[in-house]
Amino acid sequence: xxxxxxxxxxxxxxxxxxxxxxxxxxxxxxxxxxxxxxxxxxxxxxxxxxxxxxxxxxxxxxxxxxxxxxxxxxxxxxxxxxxxxxxxxxxxxxxxxxxxxxxxxxxxxxxxxxxxxxxxxxxxxxxxxxxxxxxxxxxxxxxxxxxxxxxxxxxxxxxxxxxxxxxxxxxxxxxxxxxxxxxxxxxxxxxxxxxxxxxxxxxxxxxxxxxxxxxxxxxxxxxxxxxxxxxxxxxxxxxxxxxxxxxxxxxxxxxxxxxxxxxxxxxxxxxxxxxxxxxxxxxxxxxxxxxxxxxxxxxxxxxxxxxxxxxxx
Amino acid sequence: xxxxxxxxxxxxxxxxxxxxxxxxxxxxxxxxxxxxxxxxxxxxxxxxxxxxxxxxxxxxxxxxxxxxxxxxxxxxxxxxxxxxxxxxxxxxxxxxxxxxxxxxxxxxxxxxxxxxxxxxxxxxxxxxxxxxxxxxxxxxxxxxxxxxxxxxxxxxxxxxxxxxxxxxxxxxxxxxxxxxxxxxxxxxxxxxxxxxxxxxxxxxxxxxxxxxxxxxxxxxxxxxxxxxxxxxxxxxxxxxxxxxxxxxxxxxxxxxxxxxxxxxxxxxxxxxxxxxxxxxxxxx
Numbered sequence: 001x002x003x004x005x006x007x008x009x010x011x012x013x014x015x016x017x018x019x020x021x022x023x024x025x026x027x028x029x030x031x032x033x034x035x036x037x038x039x040x041x042x043x044x045x046x047x048x049x050x051x052x053x054x055x056x057x058x059x060x061x062x063x064x065x066x067x068x069x070x071x072x073x074x075x076x077x078x079x080x081x082x083x084x085x086x087x088x089x090x091x092x093x094x095x096x097x098x099x100x101x102x103x104x105x106x107x108x109x110x111x112x113x114x115x116x117x118x119x120x121x122x123x124x125x126x127x128x129x130x131x132x133x134x135x136x137x138x139x140x141x142x143x144x145x146x147x148x149x150x151x152x153x154x155x156x157x158x159x160x161x162x163x164x165x166x167x168x169x170x171x172x173x174x175x176x177x178x179x180x181x182x183x184x185x186x187x188x189x190x191x192x193x194x195x196x197x198x199x200x201x202x203x204x205x206x207x208x209x210x211x212x213x214x215x216x217x218x219x220x221x222x223x224x225x226x227x228x229x230x231x232x233x234x235x236x237x238x239x240x241x242x243x244x245x246x247x248x249x250x251x252x253x254x255x256x257x258x259x260x261x262x263x264x265x266x267x268x269x270x271x272x273x274x275x276x277x278x279x280x281x282x283x284x285x286x287x288x289x290x291x292x293x294x295x296x297x298x299x300x301x302x303x304x305x306x307x308x309x310x311x312x313x
Numbered sequence: 314x315x316x317x318x319x320x321x322x323x324x325x326x327x328x329x330x331x332x333x334x335x336x337x338x339x340x341x342x343x344x345x346x347x348x349x350x351x352x353x354x355x356x357x358x359x360x361x362x363x364x365x366x367x368x369x370x371x372x373x374x375x376x377x378x379x380x381x382x383x384x385x386x387x388x389x390x391x392x393x394x395x396x397x398x399x400x401x402x403x404x405x406x407x408x409x410x411x412x413x414x415x416x417x418x419x420x421x422x423x424x425x426x427x428x429x430x431x432x433x434x435x436x437x438x439x440x441x442x443x444x445x446x447x448x449x450x451x452x453x454x455x456x457x458x459x460x461x462x463x464x465x466x467x468x469x470x471x472x473x474x475x476x477x478x479x480x481x482x483x484x485x486x487x488x489x490x491x492x493x494x495x496x497x498x499x500x501x502x503x504x505x506x507x508x509x510x511x512x513x514x515x516x517x518x519x520x521x522x523x524x525x526x527x528x529x530x531x532x533x534x535x536x537x538x539x540x541x542x543x544x545x546x547x548x549x550x551x552x553x554x555x556x557x558x559x560x561x562x563x564x565x566x567x568x569x570x571x572x573x574x575x576x577x578x579x580x581x582x583x584x585x586x587x588x589x590x591x592x593x594x595x596x597x
Contacts, residue, residue, distance in 0.1 A: 029502035030421035037414030037477065040469050041432065047447035048439075054447060111328045118329065125336050127587060131576025132340070133531035135548045136569040140339045143346065143562070149357040151342060158358075183339065191588040195596045233595055240438035247533045251552055265440050269534075272446055285443040296438045 055283040061276035073283035082259070083267070083284070089174065090263045090288075094242040096178045097185075101238065102231060104182065105189035110219070112190065113197045130187040134247035141180045142167060142252045167253050170260035177261050180248050185241070189234050196230030197223060229307040236299045240292045264288045340573075347566035354562045369567035389568050392550035396572070398461055399546055400529040403468035404476075404522050410469075411476030412518065416506045418477070419484035420492075430481065433474045437593065444470055445538050452539060459541030467539055471532060472525040475593065479524070482594025483517030484510065520586030527576050547572040 055073055059066045077083045112122055129137060144152045145166035153163035166176045200223055208218050246265040249255065255262035255270065262270075264284055272281035346354055348365040373389040418426050436444070448467055449458070457463030487510060495509045496502075511518065536546045545553075551568050579587075588596050 024501070026496075026502050027421065030417040030423075033413035033503065033506075034417040034421075036410040037433075037473065038429075040410060040466075040473060041429075043466065044436065044444055044470055045432075047451055048444050050451070051443055051447040054450075107328075108332060111325065111332060114325050116325070122329065122333070123584060125333055127584065128340060128577060129336060130591070131527055131531075131579055132573040133533070133548050133551075133569075133576070135531075135533045135551055136343075136573050137339070139551060139565065139569055140343045143566075144339060144342055149355065149359075151359045154358050183335070187336075188591055192592060192596060195588055230596075233592060236595075237437075237592070244440040246441075247531075250533065250537075265442060268440070268442050268446075269537075272442070273538075278446065278450065281446060282443070285440050285446065288440045289443050292438050292440065293435070296435075 051282045052286060054278055055286050057279045059278040061272070061278060063276075069279070073279050074287070077280070077283055077287070085259070086262055086264055086267045087287070089260075090243060090245075093174060093178065093245065093263055094239055096175070097181055097238060097242040098235065100178060100182055101186060101189050102234065105186060105193050105234065106224075106227065108186065108190045109193035109197055112194055126190060127187045129184050132184075134184055135251045137184045138180060138248040138251035141176075141183065145176060167261075168257060170258045173253055173257060173260045177245075177249055177252060180252060181242070181245065184248065185238065189238065192230050192234050193227060196227045200226050229303055232299055232303040232306060236296060236303055239299065240296050243288060243292045243295075343566050343569055346562060347570045349563060351563060369563040370571075372564055373567045373571060389547075389550050389564075389571075392545055392547045392568075393571065395461075395540075395544050396530055396546040396548075399464045399468060399544065400526050402461065402465040403472045403529045404526045406465055407469060407472035407476045407525055408518070408522055411473050411521075412480055412511070413503070413506065415477045415480035416484055416510065419481055420502075430477070433477050434593065436470055436474050441470065441534050442538070445535060449538050458539065459543050461544055464535065464540060464544050464546075467535055468529045468532070471528050471535075475525045475528060475590070476521045478593035479521035479590050480514070480517060482589065482597075483514040483521075486597075487513060516586060517589075520583070520590040523579055523583060524587075524590040527579060530572075530575055 056068060056070060057066050058069050058072075108126075112119065112126065144150050145168075147153060147163055147165050147168050150166070152166070157163055165172050167173050204222055205218055208222055213221065244265045245263055246269065249261050249263060249266055250269075253261045255266040265288060268281045268284040268288070271277045271284060345361070347369050348367065349360070349363055350366050350368065353360050353363040375390070418430055445467060452458040452463050457466070491513075492505050492509055495505045500508070530546075531548065532546075533548045533552065536544075536549045537552075540546065540549065547568070551565060551572065
């Protein structure tokens with residue numbers, strides 16, 4: 001809007017005569033308000049780009065001579081079986097997390113969408129795991145999963161079953177971590193999907209009901225398609241979080257037994273602090289960062305397209 | 314029809330029971346452990362009936378196991394105090410820096426604002442070590458390793474994107490008319506933010522700060538890499554209790570319960586804006 005044209009009629013008389021000086025320019029104010037955040041952003045981006053450089057060196061924690069080695073770290077990593085296994089394991093972990101948490105999340109969201117007097121109690125219960133430190137969750141489950149004396153195996157045995165090795169055997173450790181991850185993050189998944197279910201327009205459900213659809217059909221043909229952008233939003237957050245899983249795995253298994261839960265983020269930590277190979281660790285981290293970036297940018301693009309289509313904005 | 318309703322009702326009830334058991338049992342179990350003495354903890358089959366004790370809590374909170382030690386600050390107390398200082402400081406700084414920044418991003422019309430906003434968002438998706446490992450090397454050179462200042466600065470990686478994006482979503486929802494009226498009356502941009510916009514989005518601000526606090530409080534990896542003996546947060550205390558061969562199960566459980574308190578309080582009292590906060594404003 002042209003300020004000169006409007007202001008004389010709206011502005012208080014004593015202000016109208018005041019000259020607009022440069023320090024009252026609102027653009028300057030906005031820049032000033034943004035500057036501290038920009039400085040912090042640079043403070044974050046600087047170590048990040050320093051890390052990119054470090055991934056191209058042979059830096060060790062307690063070694064003063066650092067040499068530029070080009071892409072050597074990356075080439076070495078991909079020719080190393082342990083790294084390739086860890087990479088595949090990480091991708092498998094992400095897939096397992098999504099395959100378990102999306103259907104389970106939809107189920108629980110449907111359950112909590114049912115009108116009942118217990119609903120507000122159930123919602124309060126739901127969010128508890130999400131707000132507990134993941135390390136505490138890892139510890140709680142590790143305790144319950146003790147093969148010989150844990151309460152889970154006691155429960156299974158008293159039902160007549162065979163105890164499970166849970167975290168202490170390579171064959172079951174990773175799935176046990178997926179279970180813990182599910183306990184911690186299922187509230188987040190459900191909260192998003194529940195918001196989706198509650199935004200389903202009543203008229204549409206009513207309309208297909210009138211046309212003779214039963215509850216299952218109404219779910220499959222109306223609610224499920226409606227939930228797609230919400231499921232994409234779940235993936236947008238859960239995929240990067242699962243790719244960089246650390247806070248649960250570290251207390252629960254430290255990457256063991258026999259590296260069976262050694263995902264890339266854990267591997268990077270161990271390379272840095274067990275073997276003090278900063279260069280290698282940074283190379284692992286940038287492979288991880290690259291995957292996370294490419295996947296989340298694409299999911300975000302999909303999500304924006306789908307949510308724009310359905311919500312019409 | 315009625316038999317269908319009955320079936321549906323019992324399925325829902327069964328679902329409720331399984332769901333509540335799945336969510337609550339681990340918390341209940343660790344709570345039981347925190348009020349057991351050692352013999353009850355290691356008992357097999359697990360004991361549900363026992364004489365409760367508060368020793369683990371007094372040990373964790375006051376370190377008063379040995380006579381005369383009550384005046385000494387226990388390790389756990391120090392860890393909790395560190396967590397309060399680091400997370401409190403980090404959230405305060407993030408609010409001070411992030412709220413004006415979010416307002417500027419929401420109101421000023423300049424080209425780069427979308428890419429700047431997305432740069433902040435992208436930190437949510439990056440592996441934390443990619444930033445804090447180089448930061449570890451820099452901190453050791455600058456003397457910021459194992460200091461509160463260094464920890465508070467590093468925690469901006471968690472807190473700042475949350476505060477900026479949540480506040481951005483709330484500011485974008487505000488009708489512009491009220492603010493324009495204030496501006497026409499001669500208020501500066503900062504005055505408009507402080508006295509007009511901010512009072513309206515107070516619930517949004519509260520949710521942003523609380524979620525940032527919880528995420529910062531819950532974090533493990535920052536303390537693991539950037540904190541030494543002086544500034545270790547509560548999550549590290551729990552990890553250390555697990556390090557020794559003879560694990561102090563009871564104390565560990567009590568420390569875990571205490572460190573979970575801020576989050577659990579919020580879960581009960583503060584639900585309305587949780588989804589919006591956790592999705593960084595993507596869901597209203």
